[in-house]
Amino acid sequence: MAKVVIAQKILAANDSIAVDIRQSLATRNIHTINIMSSPGAGKTTLLERTIERLHGQLDIGVIDGDIETSVDAERILAVGGETVQINTRGACHLEAHMIRDALDHLVLAPGGLLFIENIGNLVCPAHWNLGEDIRVVMVCTTEGDDKPAKYPQMFASSQVMIINKIDLQPYVDYDVAKVKQQALAVNPHLRIFEMSCRTGSGLDTWCEWLVTFARGTA
Amino acid sequence: MHELAIAQSIIDAVGEKAAMCNATRIKSVRLLIGEACGIFIDSLTFSFEMLASFDPMLDGARLLIDEVPHRAHCRHCNGVFAVASFVTQCPACQIWDTEIISGDELQILEMEIETEPSSSPLDDPETVAHEQQSTGGKNIHG
Numbered sequence: 001m002a003k004v005v006i007a008q009k010i011l012a013a014n015d016s017i018a019v020d021i022r023q024s025l026a027t028r029n030i031h032t033i034n035i036m037s038s039p040g041a042g043k044t045t046l047l048e049r050t051i052e053r054l055h056g057q058l059d060i061g062v063i064d065g066d067i068e069t070s071v072d073a074e075r076i077l078a079v080g081g082e083t084v085q086i087n088t089r090g091a092c093h094l095e096a097h098m099i100r101d102a103l104d105h106l107v108l109a110p111g112g113l114l115f116i117e118n119i120g121n122l123v124c125p126a127h128w129n130l131g132e133d134i135r136v137v138m139v140c141t142t143e144g145d146d147k148p149a150k151y152p153q154m155f156a157s158s159q160v161m162i163i164n165k166i167d168l169q170p171y172v173d174y175d176v177a178k179v180k181q182q183a184l185a186v187n188p189h190l191r192i193f194e195m196s197c198r199t200g201s202g203l204d205t206w207c208e209w210l211v212t213f214a215r216g217t218a
Numbered sequence: 219m220h221e222l223a224i225a226q227s228i229i230d231a232v233g234e235k236a237a238m239c240n241a242t243r244i245k246s247v248r249l250l251i252g253e254a255c256g257i258f259i260d261s262l263t264f265s266f267e268m269l270a271s272f273d274p275m276l277d278g279a280r281l282l283i284d285e286v287p288h289r290a291h292c293r294h295c296n297g298v299f300a301v302a303s304f305v306t307q308c309p310a311c312q313i314w315d316t317e318i319i320s321g322d323e324l325q326i327l328e329m330e331i332e333t334e335p336s337s338s339p340l341d342d343p344e345t346v347a348h349e350q351q352s353t354g355g356k357n358i359h360g
Contacts, residue, residue: 006231008325009326010224152304152305153256156254
């Protein structure tokens with residue numbers, strides 16, 4: 001019996017593809033955001049409103065990950081975004097090879113912005129590097145206000161947190177200050193946006209930041 | 219559920235390495251898993267054993283896991299402390315100017331293999347890999 005030293009990261013194969021994706025997008029000056037949340041927090045609605053507001057200002061492409069259906073991609077197409085739908089057929093997260101293959105079917109303008117809408121799940125997507133520049137985690141006032149404490153790895157590995165459905169706060173027992181405190185406890189550098197994708201409040205600030213991010217100055 | 223995909227990544231990586239080493243059987247695989255990686259060890263072991271059972275070379279292989287605690291260093295007091303629930307505030311000085319020093323490891327360290335009696339047990343797997351590539355011998359699954 002012989003011992004063989006391996007000394008490699010378990011997800012080395014995924015990470016290597018992610019590095020290729022990042023380099024390929026960087027050469028075209030495309031910035032990439034991996035957006036993650038529980039199901040129903042409002043990721044697709046955020047992308048719809050963002051594409052509408054930044055029309056003519058920023059070219060936006062979307063890779064839409066869902067277990068089944070092309071409903072989300074159809075919504076993005078309806079507001080004029082470029083999109084490719086990935087159906088994982090049961091898998092709970094996107095992996096880098098799926099993004100590499102999807103990019104073959106997506107027309108992206110140089111200098112534009114690419115969103116990767118991950119599977120609705122606050123656990124598994126945190127493990128897989130997709131070649132993104134930043135990670136955005138979205139929570140909303142209609143879910144429990146303990147998500148950052150319950151799923152700390154997701155919040156620790158993100159750079160931005162969005163609190164959505166802020167218009168519903170008067171009707172629900174959701175403590176925004178507590179959520180922020182929990183999130184900053186696991187990640188003191190987290191940038192936080194509060195918004196309502198339904199009423200539009202907070203979207204101007206978000207879009208202004210996105211434009212600076214896409215220009216590489218955020 | 220991510221443990222299943224991680225187990226598959228382990229199987230792929232050791233299978234590729236075993237082929238390069240002309241192994242006939244993988245007896246065990248040793249991992250380094252950090253506390254902050256969010257891996258449920260029982261679930262990973264279960265997934266690994268299940269996937270290994272489909273591969274004659276890996277069937278019955280043991281998964282050995284070295285766990286690494288989540289720890290951080292405080293830049294203010296220079297102390298090292300255990301990170302609980304991902305909160306990286308220094309318990310001594312209550313400040314946040316800290317850096318993670320361990321706990322995010324997710325590595326395959328080594329494996330124990332059996333080789334054909336004719337092939338000499340070499341200590342350096344890189345040498346084995348190089349020789350196999352140069353002779354064109356690779357696939358030992360068939």
